[in-house]
Amino acid sequence: MKRLECHSSEADCFRISLTTSNCAKQIPLGSNDYLLQRAIFERLLSAGVDYDLYAIGFQELLPIWDASCPLQTKSCLRRLVPVILQRLNSGVEDTPEVPVDRNVQHSEADSLLGSLERQAIGDTEQSTQNAWPSRQVPVSYRFVACNAIGAVGLMLFAKEDLKVEVLRTCNVRTGALGSSLKGSTAIQVQLSNSRCSQKFTFITSHFAAKEGPDKLAQRIKDYHTTMRTFDKHLDSFQDGHVFFFGDLNFRISPRQPTDLQYSDQPVIDHLLATYDELNRERTAGTVFEGFEEAKINFPPSYKYIFLQDNLNYDYTRQPSWCDRILYKNDPKRVRVHRYASIDRRSILNYTDHEPVTLDVSVSCHTQFVPMAMQNISPQSTMEMYVGDVTDILLMLFSRVYYAPTIFDLVVLTIFLCLVLLALFRLTV
Template identity: 25%
Template sequence: MSTEIDNFKLLLFAFNCGQVPHASTEIRNAILSTIVLQQPTSQPQTSQSPIDLPDLIFLSLQELAPIYDCLLWRNEDDFLTPFIDAVTHLTGGINDGVFEHVATCSAGLAFAVLFRRVSSSLSMSNLRTSVVTLGYFETGLKGAASIRVNVSSGTLLTEITFVAAHLTANEGYREIRDHNFQDLARKFAFFTDNNVNFSKEDGTDRDFLYKDGSQVFIVGDLNYRVALPPPTPLLSQGTAIAEPGPASATADQRKLAGNYSRAPKWVAPQHSFVEDWLDYDELTISRKHAGTAFFGFDEADVTFPPTYKFDSNREYALGRVPSWCDRVLYFDMFEGGSGVKVEKYASLPELDGSDHIPVYAITRVPFKKPGPLSEQLVANLLKNNIAASTAARAQQITSRGVSLDRQVAPTAIRARQIKLQNRHIAARSGRIKNMEKLIGGLVYLVLSPAGNGILLAAVLGLVIAYVLLRTYPPGII
């Protein structure tokens, strides 16, 4: 007989694998250490010590396998299996099979993987998936995969939406990443029967990313960078022109702005110049100040070092500004911030092999019914042409100084978004998949040893054919 609980423990894990395979034991040991660290430290841990395991584990994996494996062959099992094996047998021989693999959803190079603890009193139902691709020609070089599911304990129930995201890379592309998020919010389509049917125009068979009562977690390589200002210009007298921002960061910005030589290592818990860089973190700017992406989402305090970019020596790469690319965001619909509680938000340097360091968050998610989307948020979504599955009305509401009269617009926005979703789903079934195969094939020929061999053989064949044709003109042989 199951025991009813009023909240459950959730582990959210984000890792850009850098197209490098990882061993199951390495993954298991690294993830298990994040759980063991949550235990009381009054007694040393032993093999017999109880471990406070989470009820659910969600993995957001990016660049799990080489591009051609994801796009051309669509065969990532060899790379995904170690992660599934590591989690399902997380405690090794002590409690074998402690987690069960619930679902996997992939969008090109992005993977969403959900697990449930076997001994947990939680049950899951009405599982639905959705994908959005954001790469060149809308291919899966970038994109997001999502799993939406009902989680219940006895008579209590809540809906959770997990999103594994991989947004546009490179420095200076903050606005494009903002548009990536807006595309996700417009194109995600969760069908009531998980049947991708884009023939209906009324939208009664689908929900959007923003939905009353659905708690949302966005986890992954969001690729937002630290946008440091240019070096402080010096006057001829040798005095510096003051730049906006923290005064304590000025000297270190001079060290890194421009040429970006080797970045000093992070020093914790002492004050470090890197702490000042958070003022220049693009995600914080977009979410809190500009208000151009991740509307209504929150993030726990970032207290860990930048997670990108590392070289083979596990040092920050030359010529790159260290940045917090890998993040965990959550949408808390509870009044007064009484909903999702983040117990720990940290990086996991123990799992290496990539140019990223994974991050994780351990949260407590309540079962109490969350409130509806606020009218202020709905007005902001409408302003950005993002529909929401909500009963909230947005009439005569002021959002950032803009008066919005939305008596008819919500229906129009919804219809427009449904048409956008229909086109995207239709393209995913044909044109985009063909383009992914083309890109995957080209990458395979150029970057893989086997592909290089095929390319070399083809070139040699053409050269030999050319020589034969020049030596023996047509009609001689």
């Protein structure tokens, strides 16, 4: 395996791979889809470099009705562990050929992949073992941890010879009424090798969507609510490395002509310097103060047309760099090897996003500077309770709408009565 050095000696550096992917609720999660899942992760993850740790963030991993149910997203992440380990421990291999029907329409794909996702939720461990081929692979990487909130998930994998201590996990919901329709999930670890030890915090997020000043303001609020909450619940996360990545949903504003050549570097540079909301707000000091982002040399990662191999944008949305990876650190102690989008054609065209990946070497010996925090309170206990109630209502309403049963109707009715009773008691 190839290993590039950072600014310090090799033993004083950690080589990290980060990937963020918005799955548009369409990634196949069925227990009989091993080959398809393997082909997806062959594309998403590089296995020919001697990384110390992989961090993989997902957004919209599941439909709303599944993601609103606690532990469902974590369960799906754990089902992907053998597939990902097969990829990481196999070195560079050819992607297996998987037949893809180009005549399938988006609505049909919704139904097909939605059924696969619901099937994955109900599959037993025994059926999963029967569906997957033998997983006797060379041991090199191991699964470290996963965490999730709503349809946002985060997974960490590390080399076998790297000491990894999971220090904390934390979640924050920033969706409507405190729900998990949007949110962030974090894992904090201590990485140690023979010469150094360093704390790392990985945060993957899905911020408020859509265009317009009010939506931008909500994204800024999402960021500060997330940082304040993690600052409260994670153990001194500012005195270590922090990677913040995901579908942050910052847009190009105002809208640009549809005939722009978005793959041309001069166009990319101009749009990012002049019209990118995230860069504007960072310059103004309203978000991500103290964070760095590598130079972007790839076209906007959103919004592509579903199930098309040609890289055509869906111009109902302004093409934008929604999917980003930022890091808090002294730039002199970080070496970026690659910051790129991952070609979504063929096996990844189930989503309207292009995944984004960052390959970086990080020095252990870094002087950390505390990040600025705006005066926005972390989520209160009451807000968390409201979010819990909202998630339960979302789950029940979704089940009643998509697959109603008498039992679901009875449970929903009882739950609504209890909510109304609680509201009545609070107001009298």
